[in-house]
Amino acid sequence: MSRIETAIAVTRFGIGAQPGELAAIDGHGRDWLVDQIGRIDAIDRTGLRDARESIVYFRQEYQPRLAAIQNGTAENPGTARDELGRILRSGSAAHIAARTELALRTGTGFSERWIRFWSNHFSVAITSPPMALLAPTHELEAIRPNAFGRFEDLLIAAELHPAMLFYLDNAQSVGPNSRPGRRRGRGLNENLAREILELHTLGVDGGYSQDDIVSLAKLLTGWTIGNEQMRHSDDQIGRTVFDGRIHEPGAQTLLGQRFGGTARDQAPDALRMLARRPQTATFIATKLARHFIADTPDAVDIAHIRARFIATDGDLAALAQAVIAAPGAFTPEPRKFKTPEEYLVSAFRALNITQLRPRALGGSLRALGQIPFRAPSPAGWPDTESEWGGPDALMKRLDFANELARRAGANARPRERGPQILGSRLQGGTALAIAAAESAEQGLTLLLMSPEFLRR
Amino acid sequence: MTRFQPDRRELLAGAFATGALTLGGTSLAHARTANDRKLVVVILRGAMDGLAALIPAAEPRYRDLRQDLAISGGFDVGEGFRLHPRLTNLHRFWNDRELVLLPATATGYRERSHFDGQDYLEAGSQVIRDGWLNRALQVSANRPTSVGIGQTVPLILRGDAATTSWSPGILPDPSDGTIERLMDLYAGDSRLAETLAMAVETDAIADGMLMNDMGTGGGGPGQAYLQTARAAANLLAAPDGPGLAVISLDGWDTHVRQGSDDGQLANRLGALDAALAILRDGLQAQWSDTAVLVLTEFGRTVRANGSGGTDHGTAGTAFLLGGAVRGGRLIGDWPGLDTLHEDRDLVPANRTENLCRTVLAEHWGLDRRALDQRVFPGLGSSGFRGLIG
Structure with missing residues (x-):
């Protein structure tokens, strides 16, 4: 096993390296991936409402207040309206904080990425007041427990969950x-x-x-x-x-x-x-190859994953094996542009940030253009560079990287951090640019905006 | 099938405009700078219910088919049609003869997937994979500059001609020194280098204009629509602003309780109406040189579905408005409601691409042969005339 494979395992299939993580895995990147299949890290559910609680909460707290505003019996309509907004925001904010904190501390980044792929495949989004509370429960209840089971069981759980039935x-x-x-x-x-x-x-x-x-x-x-x-x-x-x-x-x-x-x-x-249906195997294999390997995946990679889907009747654990064993899985050049959320998580992990104020997290996600549970359509978030890598999106990433670097201050240490988070994927040109930067902060901005960090 | 006839005066003016555009290979547009003839394309994502926006009130089966969705109010625009009661600004555009209405229109797409439908609308074809506006920029002699409002460039603008995207931000800008070093770092990555260069250029234009009340805060679809429209108007109106802007307004997929005179869809139409007024107010001096196309991927079912909404349909309504538009009329063919496409949808009697092609020909003076060969290949020759001028 080579060092480059470890760097690829953690940055392409995982969720980004924390300082020290690559060294700990050393040359065992593929084993590190395989060990995660079937293992789902526990999310901290303190303060999170499940689907039933969300619906009951909506009916007991939101609807009476709305009715009072509408029929003119609310004592202070302005305050009551603010309260409605607070009720709706409270649901998704707690879920976003919990899943982001898990992503920032987890040692099973591949497993989290796998869950997020399926969550996006069966996307539900906040399109109405009840969905503000209901949408975040879908990933937690329908996707997470079924992500390494059989595709048909995941499919049934995803379609018949209250959030999907409503959405x-x-x-x-x-x-x-x-x-x-x-x-x-x-x-x-x-x-x-x-x-x-x-x-x-x-x-x-x-x-x-x-x-x-x-x-x-x-x-x-x-x-x-x-x-x-x-x-x-x-x-x-x-x-x-x-x-x-x-x-x-x-x-x-x-x-x-x-x-x-x-x-x-x-x-x-x-x-x-x-x-x-074989068409389903083709469709899923293509989406998996596009998500994990390349925007325009090679036919051999799709065929490899598709064959496993058909041979195992959609065993998702076998499918995860197939993705990391596909012929193009470990090609050295990064062919995927990170989504804003992948970018944010990998940048925070690179800086060892594991705790965030909800407001700072929400503001960053909004600025980068991807707020969880708000995908623009039932197709979920897009998955290609042409959708995420626009001029304005790149500028917003630069603003974000610049702000992170400013806050890191003396803790920026970009010269040590580069090899720690990118391992053998760090390019000579980036290392030189960091070394020549006019400040440590600028060096960190350049590291977080380097082609090999923007991509995976 | 009814055909809306242009009156004689309009026909003459249309012929004159077309002649002027081809005489000597130059045009009014070419005589000025590339970005003087402003074009805004508004994409309504999710499929706007065209029969709610432009109501065929005189159709004998209208109330019978639409039931609870039937709209009682609205603004009479002749030929038996009314504009939705929330489209007050569009009614003003209509009275000012700055609005053209195209009912029963669809692209060449005949399935009912939003995603394929939008791709078709933006690519202008099922097989081509870049945007028709980008191809229009490529065949334009004077190459207007263009911007997609949002973080990424929408498909309709993607392709070989340079284009950019922009949206208001909240974080402080990085220093010029950092940007220069980043440019150097991207020397080996042409895609990132090009993207960053375009972003820096658009940011410079945005910095030069008054960016008051352009926060990115929430506040419902109305606020989001207004912010998007304001961003587009401010960029277009800047001294070195682009000639073409694309904005996307989403949320039109009204499967449940869409309402009629009031309700969910009415509110959304009201927000669209306010956004279009913002474009006019923001562009002010340039408004007389502006054309705005309002398009959606397809229409919705004529009958309500089981939950007071409508499902994905075929033909819908398109708008063309602006100070440059010869408006105050309905164009195209009207198939009526007696026969429905596949017994569910409004019959597609007109092609949306024809409207787009005419605007490119008459507003930007693009060569009709180039339009037929490069921008909308295989569309055929029939089109509309005399819409701009």
Whole structure:
């Protein structure tokens, strides 16, 4: 095992090196990666609400205050409005702080990156007041526990979690021929079905039709969030429930296959079928290769990962092995431009910063252009340099690096830090530029803005 | 199918404008500096419901099909259409003859994926992978400069012609010395070197203008739209500002309870309307030389879905406005609501790319053959005339 492989393991597949980390791993970079497969570091859940608690909190704290403002009974509408904002921000801020702090201290950076990949694959985002509280719970409850299990189990957990059911409107979808559908004119919402096919399984060229979207939407009816209006039991409130009363009766045909099982089994059966389609293997393998290896991944890398997906029926631990064993996995030149969040985490780790004030963290993420749980669309965050490496984005990174260096002051020590955080990936030109910098602070800015630190 | 006929006076003016653009190979645009003819392209991401923005109120089936989504108020614009009641500034543009309305329009894309739909809208094709505005810059003799408002360059601007991105920041700037050293460090990385050079240039323009009330704070979609529009207007209006700006306004994917005269979509239309007014107010002196295209990836279903919203559809509405526009009229074909595309969507009777191509020809004086061969290859020859002048 060479030193360069260790540097690549930690910076390309991990989450960035802390000073001392490369030396500790020494020449065992690949083993360091393999050891992490199946190991999920525990997040500190103190003060974090789960999905059910978030929904209950929203109903008990947010909705009455909003109603009071709207019907004019709020004593001080201005203060009440501020309070609404505080309630919504409190949910995501605590989750962002907890997952960032984990990323800054973890010794299993590859495992965290793996979780974040899947969280982004099944992206849910803050698009409405309830989602401000609900969106952050999805990664914690649906993704983290299932990230090294089977793809079909992850798929079912991700689609049927309350955050997804709400985000893509399935909670409101009603079978047109169910009794509520016939009586009250409520009906199908095809949003979740379309995105499952397009973004989560087959991919947009995966060979499905508008009829397939409608069929899947019908199979998914009934999966909703327990609520008082539909007289669900106390235990069901705020949790995923299957309510057969709004399920579209009868069997449906999806991709030529008939789904006529019990009403409750229809959606999980359909999702299991989609998980096993070869188009899904291709789509997932391509996304993995693009995320971990190169914006335009080589066909051999995709084929390698895809073959493992098919051979193991979507065993995610085997898939993680396949990614780091792909032919192009350890090519020396960095072919990926870090996302803003990857950049921020790796920069903080490079400076051994493990604690952050929530306001400073939120401000930095906002300035760099990537606030967790706020991906711009159900496709999640983009994953290529053309999307992240624009002129203004580069300028914002420079402002951020400059500010970090200013605050590091005497602690900047860029000449020692360069080899510590980049190992053998540090280029001669960067080392020279740092040595010739007019101050330690400027040297640190140059290190954090070097091509080999901006990329991975 | 109804065809909106331009009146005789407009036809004459249109013919005159076209003639002037080709006589001697020069044009009004060329006679001045490259960035005098301002063009703003506004992309509404998520698919705006075109039937809510421009209401076909006189259609016999309108209320029947739209049910709770049917809109009662609005501003009469003739031919049986009304503008949404929240589009008060657009109504002013209309009265000032600065607004052209194109109903039932779609790109060549016929599926219903946002992401592919936006790629098609921005690339102008299913197969080409750079932006049609970038190709327009490449065939332009005087090469206007361009900026995407935001951290990255949107696809519509990407390609071989140099372009940049800009958004307001909150941290103090690094020293010039640091930037110079970074330039040296990027000597071996042409991509980073080029990107940094463009960023520094745009930042210099931004530094030279009054950047008051341009914080990046929150405050809902309205605030975000206004900030984006203000950033674009300030950059364009600066003495050495660019000639082309692209802004993206997202959040149009109204699957649930979109409302009618009031509600979620009405609020968003109101925010768009206010943002467009900011462009006019910010550009002031240059407004008479400005054209603004407002585009979206596709329309939405004619009928409501099961949750008071609309699902992804086909044809929608596009706007062209600005002091340079010969407005106050509807253009294109109107297919009516008697027959729907795949029994769900408004029939795509017009091509959005045709509108874009005409604006490039008439506003920037781009050669029509270059437009047909390089910018919108394979589009065919039919187009609109006399929209600018």
